[in-house]
Structure formats: structure tokens, C-alpha cells
Amino acid sequence: MITDVTVKHARNKLKEPFITAIRSVDEIETLSITIETDEGLEGLGAASPTLKITGDSFDSIHSAVRGPIKESIAGMPLKSLEQIVSNVRDACVGNTSAKAAVDIALYDLFSKKYQLPLYQLLGGYRNKIMTDMTLSIGKESEMAAKAESLVQQGFKALKVKLGGAFQEDLSRMRRLRQTVGDSIQLRIDANQSWDAKTAVRFIQMLEKEELAIEFIEQPVKGSDFEGMAYVTNHVQTPIMADESLFSAVDALRLVQMRACDLFNIKLMKTGGIREALAIADIAEAAGILCMIGSMMESPISVSAAVHLACGHRNIIYADMDAPLWLENLEEILEDGTIAYDGPRITCLER
Structure with a gap:
């Protein structure tokens, strides 16, 4: 006990x-x-x-x-x-x-x-997953240089933080696509920074210029479910719910409103693994694919999230780069349950 x-x-x-x-x-x-x-x-x-x-x-x-x-x-x-x-x-x-x-x-x-390793306890669907790497919002030239460095390190997907002035954000995305070429996936995280109509106008500009954005996270305020639905129904680019999604109840509401195309599940929002599993199951039934994400968190909670993603077949995307930002990552992960090799994360058998 x-x-x-x-x-x-x-x-x-x-x-x-x-x-x-x-x-x-x-x-x-x-x-x-x-x-x-x-x-x-x-x-x-x-x-x-x-x-x-x-x-x-x-x-x-x-x-x-x-x-x-x-x-x-x-x-x-x-x-x-x-x-x-x-x-x-x-x-x-x-x-x-x-x-x-x-x-x-x-x-x-x-x-x-x-x-049993946690990923096996949770379903054992796979034991590895590929993460993207986040680009902090900053000067266009600095973001481009960082993106180039990350591609050289083997990352195939980059998540770009936006939320500045409209034209500056658009210029950032043009520069990044030009820098990394067509083979690298670019994802955008607006962190709730737009209203619905601004989001639609911005995303339609990206589409018109054929910048090939894989998906866009949380373009509007988390509480604005109607705004999420408006954006989703007025653009071609897939829209992912993040701050709008804390619980299985939220998941049901998003599904019923057809307010997004994808879910971003984070344990700090869901209250842990049990609720996250319910959300992933609801999403699977609705035909909505999921990403496992995190805040800037400890490798302990990130490891649990990675094991969850590897256990569940409907969690196919990963934004699990938080530990890679740490100064002393190797020391912290020495006795951990996951291992990083560039963008590849493996669940260890312990």
C-alpha cells in the first residue's frame, strides 16, 4: 500500500x-x-x-x-x-x-x-518516436541560422514559435522555408496570439505562397472554441488544438464542433496519463490524430509522456524536445527511462 x-x-x-x-x-x-x-x-x-x-x-x-x-x-x-x-x-x-x-x-x-516498461504497460505499440525541435521566436536571421543548424543535426521537423507582427511573422516563414528546403516539415505554434480572422488571413497567405506548413497549433485563445472552428473551416492547413484541450470533455466538445483537425496532448494539462489515454481514445474514434507535447518540463514527466505516445497507436507526432534544451541533459538522463539520439527518442527496457 x-x-x-x-x-x-x-x-x-x-x-x-x-x-x-x-x-x-x-x-x-x-x-x-x-x-x-x-x-x-x-x-x-x-x-x-x-x-x-x-x-x-x-x-x-x-x-x-x-x-x-x-x-x-x-x-x-x-x-x-x-x-x-x-x-x-x-x-x-x-x-x-x-x-x-x-x-x-x-x-x-x-x-x-x-x-514492465511503462510503454508496454500502456499498450506497447512501439518503442521509438521522432520528435520535432522548437524554434523560439526571434530575429529572422537568427531563426534561420538555428533552423539550418538543427537540420544538420538530423531534425526533420521544426516547430516555429510565432506571435509577432503580421508581416514579420510572414517574412520569418518565407525565410525559414527558403533556408531548410522542401524536405523539412515546418509546423507553427501561435500560442493563442491571433484572433480568428487574423489567423485565417495569415494562414491563407501561407497557403497562397505555397510555404507547405504541416499544421498550425492553437491560433486563437484556448477558450475560443468558436474561433478555433472558424479557422479550421476557412483554411486548408490542418489546425491543432493545444490550450483548448485539457480534458476528455474538451476533446468531445472539439470533436462535436469540428473545431480542429489534430490534438496536442500534454500531461500537465490533462492531469496525467489516465485522462490523456481517454483523450487519445476519443480522438481515434473521431479520426483525429494526436501529438504528444510538453511544456518546458523535467525529463521525468517528459519520459512518461514519451512512454504514453509509444504505447498508443493514435499518438503519431511528438514535440518532446524540452530536455534537449537543458545544460546537463546527459547527467539527468543517466538513470532515466528514455534515450535521445538526435530527433529519435527510445523507451528503455527498465
Whole structure:
């Protein structure tokens, strides 16, 4: 049975600042969770606060984990995984990052108890996945130089952060396509920075110039489901829901409104693996392909997300580059459950 839940705070420096339309960070702040059992097993989970997206801060995550979430699972037998993760979900309102950290630790415990790698426990569909690499928003020349470097490192897909002035963003995309050529996939993440009509006008310009954008993430505010549907129905380029998608309820609403073409699943939004699985299943039934994504997070939570993606056949895209931004990645991943080889991520058999 579960005997204790402990919390530890850490900060890890990035190699360079990560800049989007809504924030700039130069380190990853992590709250790591350890759940202990009377069998001597330890499950590891983690969460990173992203106040502007999830509404969770370091203090709120810590309070939720040490308070109602810990109380909801203390003394429970590990074999009742579905009941335990349900208790975590219902322990408090919101607090998806705190719930994700504990949920990840519980799945880690369960995989250790039954001596199966997590991706096998979750379906075992594959053991490798290819990630894209993100280009922070910045000067056009700097973004082009970075893109060229990443292509030389073997990356076949680049996710471009936009959200500046209309013409500047358009010029950035022209320059990037010219720089990387036609064989590299370019994806755009607007991070909610446009209104619906601006998004349509911008995307139609990309289409007119045949810049061949693979898909565009969250062009409008996450709460603007009608705006998402408007954009999706007025452009040819696939539109991916990110900040609009926190739960299975959101997934159903997006499907019913035909508000997007693709889903981006992130554990810090869903509250962990259990809800993410429900979203992936809903998407599969609706014919919507999924991407596994992350915030700027700890390799612990990123590893769990990679295992989830490898376990489920409907999660075919990956935006799992956050650990690649860390200064001390090799040291952090030394005892981890995933390994990076350029854009290829492998789930390890431990």
C-alpha cells in the first residue's frame, strides 16, 4: 500500500532562453514527487509550473500534492490503480499539474510492481518516436541560422514559435522555408496570439505562397472554441488544438464542433496519463490524430509522456524536445527511462 508522498524542488538551467508569444524562460523549475509503498517501491513523478497556461504555480502544486491529493491516496493498495488515479482526479478542482505529477508517479510504481516498461504497460505499440525541435521566436536571421543548424543535426521537423507582427511573422516563414528546403516539415505554434480572422488571413497567405506548413497549433485563445472552428473551416492547413484541450470533455466538445483537425496532448494539462489515454481514445474514434507535447518540463514527466505516445497507436507526432534544451541533459538522463539520439527518442527496457 501507499505509505508516503514526498516532494522536492529543483531548478535546471537551459542552454539558451526559450521564447514564445506569451513568455520567456531560461530555466526549468521542477517539483519532483516520490510515492513510497510498504513493499519498498518508489514511483517518480514531476510537474513544472506554467502559470499562464495551466494556472498552476510552484506553491499551488506543492500545496495540492501535500494536502488533498496525498490524503486521497494514503494507505491505498497499489493494485487498485484505476481507483487511485480516480481519487487523484477528484481530490480537488483544477490543479492539473499537481495531479499529473502524482499520476505519473503512480504509473511508474505500477510498472515497477509488475516489472514492465511503462510503454508496454500502456499498450506497447512501439518503442521509438521522432520528435520535432522548437524554434523560439526571434530575429529572422537568427531563426534561420538555428533552423539550418538543427537540420544538420538530423531534425526533420521544426516547430516555429510565432506571435509577432503580421508581416514579420510572414517574412520569418518565407525565410525559414527558403533556408531548410522542401524536405523539412515546418509546423507553427501561435500560442493563442491571433484572433480568428487574423489567423485565417495569415494562414491563407501561407497557403497562397505555397510555404507547405504541416499544421498550425492553437491560433486563437484556448477558450475560443468558436474561433478555433472558424479557422479550421476557412483554411486548408490542418489546425491543432493545444490550450483548448485539457480534458476528455474538451476533446468531445472539439470533436462535436469540428473545431480542429489534430490534438496536442500534454500531461500537465490533462492531469496525467489516465485522462490523456481517454483523450487519445476519443480522438481515434473521431479520426483525429494526436501529438504528444510538453511544456518546458523535467525529463521525468517528459519520459512518461514519451512512454504514453509509444504505447498508443493514435499518438503519431511528438514535440518532446524540452530536455534537449537543458545544460546537463546527459547527467539527468543517466538513470532515466528514455534515450535521445538526435530527433529519435527510445523507451528503455527498465
